[in-house]
Amino acid sequence: MSTSVVQSVTCPICGSFCDDLELTIEDGRITKVKNACAMGEAKFLYAPDLKHRWLKPMIRKDEELVEASLEEAVKKAAEVLAEASYPILYGWSSTCCEAIRVGIELAEEVGGVIDNTATVCHGPSLQAVQDVGLPICTLGQVRHRADVIVYWACNPWEAHPRHIERYTYFPDGRFQSSMWRRYLTRWGMLAQRKRILRALSTHPYIKAILPPLARYELSPELFVKGRKLIVIDVRRTRVAEAADYFIQVKPGEDYELLQALRALVRGIELEVDEVAGVPVKLLEEVVDVMISCDFGVIFFGLGLTMSRGKVRNVDLAIKLTEDLNDRSKWLIAPMRGHFNVTGANAVFTWQTGYPFAVDFSRGYPYYNPGETSVVDILLRGDSDAALVVASDPVAHFPKKAVEHLVKNPLVVIDPSKSATSLMADVVIPSAFVGIEAEGTAYRMDFVPLPLKKVVEPPAGLLSDEEILRMILHEVRKIKGVA
Amino acid sequence: MSLSKLKVVLVTGRSIEQGVSKERGKISDEYFQSVATCHMDPDDMKELGVKEGANVRVTTEFGSVVVKAVKSKRTPHKGTVFIPYGPWASIVVNPTTSSVGMPYFKGIPAEVEVAPKEEPILSLRELLRRHFGRG
Amino acid sequence: MMMELLIKNGFVYDPINGIDGERVDIAIKDGRIVERVDERRAEIIDASGMIVMPGGVDLHSHIVGGKVNSGRLLRPEDHRKDYEVKTKVTRSGVGYSIPSTFTTGYRYSRMGYTTVMDPAIAPLKARHAHEELNDTPMIDKGFYPLLGDWWFVLEFIRDGKIEECAAHVAWLISSVKGYAIKLVNPGGLEAWGFGRNVDSIDDPVPYFNITPRDIIRGLCKVNQLLNLPHAIHIHTNNLGKPGNYTTTLDTMKCVEDLAIDDKPIAHVTHCQFNAFKGVNWKTLASGAPEIADYVNKHKHVTLDMGQIIFTDTTTMTADGPFQYILYKLTGNKWVNSDVETETSAGIVPIRYRRASYANAVQWSIGLELALLIKDTWKVYLTTDHPNGGPFTEYPRVIAWLMSRIARERTMKRLNKRAVAKMTLPSIDREYTFYEIAIATRAGPARSLGLKNKGHLGVGADADVAIYDVNPKEVNPSRQYKLVRRAFRRAAYTIKSGEVVVKNGEIVKSMMGDTIWCNIHVMPSLAEDVAKGLKKRFREYWTVEYDNYPIPEKYLSISYPMEIKAKV
Numbered sequence A: 001m002s003t004s005v006v007q008s009v010t011c012p013i014c015g016s017f018c019d020d021l022e023l024t025i026e027d028g029r030i031t032k033v034k035n036a037c038a039m040g041e042a043k044f045l046y047a048p049d050l051k052h053r054w055l056k057p058m059i060r061k062d063e064e065l066v067e068a069s070l071e072e073a074v075k076k077a078a079e080v081l082a083e084a085s086y087p088i089l090y091g092w093s094s095t096c097c098e099a100i101r102v103g104i105e106l107a108e109e110v111g112g113v114i115d116n117t118a119t120v121c122h123g124p125s126l127q128a129v130q131d132v133g134l135p136i137c138t139l140g141q142v143r144h145r146a147d148v149i150v151y152w153a154c155n156p157w158e159a160h161p162r163h164i165e166r167y168t169y170f171p172d173g174r175f176q177s178s179m180w181r182r183y184l185t186r187w188g189m190l191a192q193r194k195r196i197l198r199a200l201s202t203h204p205y206i207k208a209i210l211p212p213l214a215r216y217e218l219s220p221e222l223f224v225k226g227r228k229l230i231v232i233d234v235r236r237t238r239v240a241e242a243a244d245y246f247i248q249v250k251p252g253e254d255y256e257l258l259q260a261l262r263a264l265v266r267g268i269e270l271e272v273d274e275v276a277g278v279p280v281k282l283l284e285e286v287v288d289v290m291i292s293c294d295f296g297v298i299f300f301g302l303g304l305t306m307s308r309g310k311v312r313n314v315d316l317a318i319k320l321t322e323d324l325n326d327r328s329k330w331l332i333a334p335m336r337g338h339f340n341v342t343g344a345n346a347v348f349t350w351q352t353g354y355p356f357a358v359d360f361s362r363g364y365p366y367y368n369p370g371e372t373s374v375v376d377i378l379l380r381g382d383s384d385a386a387l388v389v390a391s392d393p394v395a396h397f398p399k400k401a402v403e404h405l406v407k408n409p410l411v412v413i414d415p416s417k418s419a420t421s422l423m424a425d426v427v428i429p430s431a432f433v434g435i436e437a438e439g440t441a442y443r444m445d446f447v448p449l450p451l452k453k454v455v456e457p458p459a460g461l462l463s464d465e466e467i468l469r470m471i472l473h474e475v476r477k478i479k480g481v482a
Numbered sequence B: 001m002s003l004s005k006l007k008v009v010l011v012t013g014r015s016i017e018q019g020v021s022k023e024r025g026k027i028s029d030e031y032f033q034s035v036a037t038c039h040m041d042p043d044d045m046k047e048l049g050v051k052e053g054a055n056v057r058v059t060t061e062f063g064s065v066v067v068k069a070v071k072s073k074r075t076p077h078k079g080t081v082f083i084p085y086g087p088w089a090s091i092v093v094n095p096t097t098s099s100v101g102m103p104y105f106k107g108i109p110a111e112v113e114v115a116p117k118e119e120p121i122l123s124l125r126e127l128l129r130r131h132f133g134r135g
Numbered sequence C: 001m002m003m004e005l006l007i008k009n010g011f012v013y014d015p016i017n018g019i020d021g022e023r024v025d026i027a028i029k030d031g032r033i034v035e036r037v038d039e040r041r042a043e044i045i046d047a048s049g050m051i052v053m054p055g056g057v058d059l060h061s062h063i064v065g066g067k068v069n070s071g072r073l074l075r076p077e078d079h080r081k082d083y084e085v086k087t088k089v090t091r092s093g094v095g096y097s098i099p100s101t102f103t104t105g106y107r108y109s110r111m112g113y114t115t116v117m118d119p120a121i122a123p124l125k126a127r128h129a130h131e132e133l134n135d136t137p138m139i140d141k142g143f144y145p146l147l148g149d150w151w152f153v154l155e156f157i158r159d160g161k162i163e164e165c166a167a168h169v170a171w172l173i174s175s176v177k178g179y180a181i182k183l184v185n186p187g188g189l190e191a192w193g194f195g196r197n198v199d200s201i202d203d204p205v206p207y208f209n210i211t212p213r214d215i216i217r218g219l220c221k222v223n224q225l226l227n228l229p230h231a232i233h234i235h236t237n238n239l240g241k242p243g244n245y246t247t248t249l250d251t252m253k254c255v256e257d258l259a260i261d262d263k264p265i266a267h268v269t270h271c272q273f274n275a276f277k278g279v280n281w282k283t284l285a286s287g288a289p290e291i292a293d294y295v296n297k298h299k300h301v302t303l304d305m306g307q308i309i310f311t312d313t314t315t316m317t318a319d320g321p322f323q324y325i326l327y328k329l330t331g332n333k334w335v336n337s338d339v340e341t342e343t344s345a346g347i348v349p350i351r352y353r354r355a356s357y358a359n360a361v362q363w364s365i366g367l368e369l370a371l372l373i374k375d376t377w378k379v380y381l382t383t384d385h386p387n388g389g390p391f392t393e394y395p396r397v398i399a400w401l402m403s404r405i406a407r408e409r410t411m412k413r414l415n416k417r418a419v420a421k422m423t424l425p426s427i428d429r430e431y432t433f434y435e436i437a438i439a440t441r442a443g444p445a446r447s448l449g450l451k452n453k454g455h456l457g458v459g460a461d462a463d464v465a466i467y468d469v470n471p472k473e474v475n476p477s478r479q480y481k482l483v484r485r486a487f488r489r490a491a492y493t494i495k496s497g498e499v500v501v502k503n504g505e506i507v508k509s510m511m512g513d514t515i516w517c518n519i520h521v522m523p524s525l526a527e528d529v530a531k532g533l534k535k536r537f538r539e540y541w542t543v544e545y546d547n548y549p550i551p552e553k554y555l556s557i558s559y560p561m562e563i564k565a566k567v
């Protein structure tokens, strides 16, 4: 039996991109994962498992997916794309930049539309950046300097589990130190409070008069020094419970709250007692903290981009950050989620000038979200074929969009089985990039990192990049340009 | 006395269970268990008269889907229900993109009711067959 | 297959070899200039009535990397009006002031440029820069990592450990595959981490107990210890602020005593932006005469122009505090991007207007620098692309340099108050083609220490530009428009011995080299550096030691310059 340990492995799951994982490999299988969160661990331990993967390319014949050779599948995929007049090439966030580069070349060659998953997550954030800009920094800058950290409409504990520990509240930095002690103190009190609450839970009145869980419960000395964590969300998430200030905003009223904060930062008094369900007194106190810090940062999530307001919400959050720079140093960053979606935006941008929703049907890159974004194309029923790479739109797009997607020829390249691959006409299984194939990916703050190949892929499976190159080659053959 | 229908705001999103179970296969039972769920405030559940683990039907202007009711761990959020991203949530979200390319995944007006006996929770394949005629 | 080419009958301008417009045939074989080729076998290019020059060399143009890409992201409106359709040999693309990567390569090549250096890459994001370089065709290229605010540099200089500092810089440049030491507002960027700045070369850097002067001198010594081919490349403190020409003079003076022989040891870049006289924007004036006077008397510095063009463009520098001021001044959209332990960056779109007093003065400063500095080998043509204007406007600058009339025509349309105060109208000097060849290829190549570039001597890289303008018939002073047109679209561009452009169109796509310095310090010192870094890496960065260096295989075509350091 052979055992080896691989260090400094980058986790290919969320935008935190922890690159300090340590994997133990026994007989070509990953058996132990050190330093990862539950999500990271699950990925390395279970994702490569053969039972939820296609091991052979599949082609649909008589309504059933049947095994095919790689050559057949590639040829069929190339035919689908070459014959279509307006194909969409979608996904890209779960693969490496090297594959994305080939994907864009393919989209250009077939005159299709290429879009990545940002279109349904931080697409509005990207559009807001195009409106007003973005003062941002790398995560290490936050670790070293931030004394106020705001999480707005995001849930790092669930979506980016190590974000807080590695970059914001809990790590030590050059100018700031870890807040573990404060958190543990509060956590102890929280547990106590929960016990009391449980005991009294039959008495709603008593529950109502218990003091809110806020900073008043800490010794003032413990509070004054060090970083402060502010959480703004519609739900009391786990990170909210760790916060020094929690602002529970009414669903869909972030815009109003942002406006109120902006006014307060500019020294304008509010004539009301409550905004978006939040007492103005609390807002005033929070704004005081915000303008008197040395370095503040706002991390915002899909709660802002996906609810009422969308682009306007993010515009305003960025504007608020810009205003705050009159008072002290403030930066803002989207909590980019999925694996390499940031890298997809980067590659799209350097090759085509635009971060997503790029239409090549005119022979050059054309971009107009709302028109060239994939959900809109599907809702209009314009596309006549699709290639989906490392993504699962059937599971994540609204029903009406999926209806059109599956009506037309559908090619899927994905390492694992998914709802989308079950609906496909051609499935080409690939190696897991970051586990079975190497590549490059971008952290949420645009720091590029290498992805390692730590084990061999199942026999016969190639990387996304290799498969795409084969399809591109085949398309060129069909078009007589190879 | 419990209500027969509860008017709520539907929020869909990521959860760590979904994140973890996804890696066990997107057509696996774990994944199914974690995303075919509706996370509700216990008070709401009481009002509706549903118990943990019972089936509820969530209906919006855009569709209707049966999922399992579970008590939310992060309370209170009365009047708001949460369904993790996945094929079940997608049946009921608002496809309108208001010309920025992105549908509404959060803040969708919805109704929750106890699911009738003859409407069980569909498995992934059943769901795909029912709604898209393939899978 | 042997590739042989013979360029016949052209008027050759090859300043490094002292050839000034003589008719010389240039023979090419296997990507290099050779003594002669067999005329019967070689492909013949008839360059009669045309100018033949070495391929253009640009030593300061922001073409790749995180900052440039954020600029692309920020400005869809910049791309919509300017796009390139896919052809049989080229990829499509967009962008006027911040073109996409393929388009960047094609446009340089169409102008006869064959080597371009990006001057400002955050080391932590170097991998991104290389990814983009791999997608930038047609040119040889490289970049300068930003080192003037790197914590290791600040700490070692503070502690007086110059040799350790040098060894760490060597590790960094070799690891990220960079080419030269770049300083941007030294000390100011670290201060910007907390929203502050420094205001002179003697203003202490918060928390580090050193001054910009210490950093500049320290890195200048490091550069000498490492035997790097290029001088330290400095974007001075106070850039973009009225009155900053004194900071520039202070910067040049502060390394005066470090000069050995006649070799330049500091390159002050896009000097226009830091040659401002006056106390505010209303009293802005040109500090070019003072700076030119200093440069004329000293041998240890070189400059590039940073000329502005009257157009809509995008400013992007590592100078975070400057960009913030510009954002406040213009009210345009603003990107800031600070990088842990290393540097910062900012981006603000801008339009330079003829009617603006300040912009008109800026325009004159760039040209005055180029015309008042007597020795053309000391000042090179740049627009600090895209800060002063896109590189595609270089032919416009060439016309202004070569023609007094061209300058006067432009001045007629400028802010009157500005013109009334300018020195420029009194300058008669007009560049010759020979001087243009120095300012756009021979000079930058020499300054970069690229021995095979910027000239057409035997053994040089066969990078050649041919322009369809007859120097014996055309008078550039009066017919500057013909000159401008010729330089916009090379009749031929030859890269590594292959014809890649004909009549201003790309006929063949190819990949150039990525040039970088592989610096060798003493093995024991290198070991110490590695050991120390490994131990302390996590204190500084949020990535792992193993994941920081970029393996050579990552570069699509790697061209390392092996350099033996003195330490």
Ligand code: SF4
Pocket: A011, A012, A013, A014, A015, A016, A017, A018, A035, A036, A037, A038, A039, A040, A041, A160, A161, A162, A163
């Ligand atoms: S936080 Fe994200 S990147 Fe880090 S281990 Fe967890 S899933 Fe992986």
Ligand SMILES: [Zn+2]
Pocket: C060, C062, C119, C120, C270, C317, C384, C387
């Ligand atoms: Zn520059």
